[in-house]
Amino acid sequence: MxxxxxxxxxxxxxxxxxxxxxxxxxxxxxxxxxxxxxxxxxxxxxxxxxxxxxxxxxxxxxxxxxxxxxxxxxxxxxxxxxxxxxxxxxxxGMEWLDGPEVLYRDSAGVQGATRAQFATLATQGEVDAGTIVFNNTIQRLGELETSWEIAASDSWHGRVFRLKEAAAA
CATH class of the missing domain: 3.30.70 (Alpha-Beta Plaits)
Known part of the structure; x- marks a missing residue:
């Protein structure tokens, strides 16, 4: 085996x-x-x-x-x-995503949104540059710990959605 x-x-x-x-x-x-x-x-x-x-x-x-x-x-x-x-x-009785769905983490766990929904969340301030997004384009196992779960500002999400910086706590 x-x-x-x-x-x-x-x-x-x-x-x-x-x-x-x-x-x-x-x-x-x-x-x-x-x-x-x-x-x-x-x-x-x-x-x-x-x-x-x-x-x-x-x-x-x-x-x-x-x-x-x-x-x-x-x-x-x-x-x-x-x-x-x-x-x-x-x-x-479920589906696997193979499209442009944005997967991100919030206080409730892993969430999914269409690009349009994610853009709305960004406009509303519910997601920002500090939001953790999943980069499902990585191709090597070694990238899992460094390049899979990353701040939106470090991925294409930050550029495409023009995310605001995270509010100071």
Missing amino acids: SLVPFKALPPESRLFIFPAAGQLRSDAIAKATPMIEAFLGQWKVHQQDPIVGYQIRHERFLLVGVDESTIPPSGCSIDALTRFMKELGSSL
Whole structure:
């Protein structure tokens, strides 16, 4: 089996981030876990077993890491992963985001908004340059701790939405 603990993967591993459209309930996570492990345990890249791990974070994101030092994922294997994620979402009665939804953190947890909604929140002062946003474009496991959850001012969000500086506490 090629499935390893997520933390055992090297930092240069390829990272795929699948954000859920809403919070993953504990029963959905319990149902999804064996399905994810079964798929990743038999996932093939050019008829070889990649070294792969996964983690669910913040009850909102499924992270899949692949150690590319042995065999990098191919177009076909990435397509298979994407198909599996759609099937997983269907079986759980939920959807994975693949569009321009903005995911950010507020006092209630991880929130999602369309770009238009996020712009309105910015205008209303409900989000600002200090708001933590999720940069789901990162591609390496080592970037998770430094470049995934970042202040909006350090991401494209700060430029696109012209966010105001955070109010002094």
